[in-house]
Amino acid sequence: MVSSPETPRVVSVPDAGWVQDIGPLEGMELVVADLQQVPDRAAEIEVCVPPYLQGYDRSTLARMPRLRLVQLLTAGYDGLAEALPSGVALANAVGVHDTSTAELALALTLASQRGVPQFVRDGATGTWASPRVYDSLADRRVVILGYGDIGRAVARRLRPFEVRVDAVASRARPGDDVVPEVLATDSLPALLPHTDVLIVAVPLSEATRHLIGEDVLRALPDGALVVNVSRGQVADTAAILRHTGRLRFALDVTDPEPLPSDHPLWREPNVLISPHTGGPTTAFRPRAVRFLRRQLGAYARTGTVPHIVSTH
């Protein structure tokens, strides 16, 4: 059952568009499987790329006896590793969503800072607001919590805005071409009282669940802005609701998600909510195609890929 160099390895992708965009890859045959049911060629699939935005039936992965790798198109992978059959590696998408998610983080930050939600509400009533002094992003102190690829892409975009940026990650480490150093999470209590904008870009894990809770929020000064572009459960919604009168929030992700129409978060004027749109933009497809080419090329040559997040 071991693939010989003459037998192409079978890779499933979610639809025919991916087959066409990725194009021919030496030693690989691309087949289409949307994972709504067990695919026709389930017995041959060695690498599976599940659908990106559409839901799919995870149990189909257990019906692929030759499956060795699930290559996600998402950055997040919470809960999937545990659901995979033994011997199947899981890789996430790295460098594919940075652009789009970091761009949204800046969009939410700048829109909140410069009053865009109020302009939209005023537009509905034809109200030209009286002149007043708005908060700029310039001169603000920004903390990026979570300094992986997305955090770094946020920092790179923030740099020309005349802000002070502090990067915080699980462990302290030297900086890069964007920030002079990366601070450890234990520096947060000292940073937060002087933080004007907190941008959250950590992965969801047991260590980060409800990280943005009462302690963090209470430590922020009045008027600070919290921007969450990671996962809803990284924040404690009940704690957010206790601080909406004092802090401002821009949330691309919520808990629960989707947010039910009668949820009190919708009614808070200081809360801007986008419906988990960090990833799916026109920036995704060309970057995902380049990424899959690199990953599948590596798999064809070496039998494995970079960015494995779990194997068991």
Added chain:
Amino acid sequence: MVSSPETPRVVSVPDAGWVQDIGPLEGMELVVADLQQVPDRAAEIEVCVPPYLQGYDRSTLARMPRLRLVQLLTAGYDGLAEALPSGVALANAVGVHDTSTAELALALTLASQRGVPQFVRDGATGTWASPRVYDSLADRRVVILGYGDIGRAVARRLRPFEVRVDAVASRARPGDDVVPEVLATDSLPALLPHTDVLIVAVPLSEATRHLIGEDVLRALPDGALVVNVSRGQVADTAAILRHTGRLRFALDVTDPEPLPSDHPLWREPNVLISPHTGGPTTAFRPRAVRFLRRQLGAYARTGTVPHIVSTH
């Protein structure tokens, strides 16, 4: 009547806060004049800094017999030069509004591109929109029309967003550290059909009045975004209204301004309007104070200042 080195030159500033923030300047006495009426020390004022956001009575300037310089806190100066007495020079504020205005240009661009106005409207009804692919700013072609200090500050902020930026100004000239070259206005007809985002940052003049009119708008492709952070009259409102079904607009300035509550522009879902908030943010004051110190220092030493826009 010529000032001797021993007699301090009298400079009026709009309120006592400016006196305090600017602090002592050798050879200068700062006095307060809000120009709502002829100031007490009108006979002595040699340099006048008119109020920034508040309106004032321009005729008071003609009641200052020793007046030699009006130093504005605005970048724009349309119409004022003609109203000044003979022998009075006019200087605008350069480098004071770049930060704030460029930041707003990015806020309006990113908010429009990533759907923020719709998120705000959906928030009012508690609607979590279904997943869809949004337009990113990344990979878009952006034209900055008007490449003075504000245009350059816009370009600098755009650079990390993975866009192609073309700068266009009245005359072609070599580039800078941000763009490889500055194109002349006559290159617009070739550029516009491939432009996804057109950011307008030209000063208002007879040459630029209604520059964003039928010809420019018709040349843009469907779905393009036009961002105006200059002056309302740079665009032809009637032409905008003819293209709101096909193009998108984000306007910090309008014509007329303020926009009356029954104006049809308010009712266009593809038009985001901010009430001329490019300049007045918290970024303004510290930059304006540094600028006035430099300008007044230069005046004390040399009897004139950089950034004279008119003298007659």
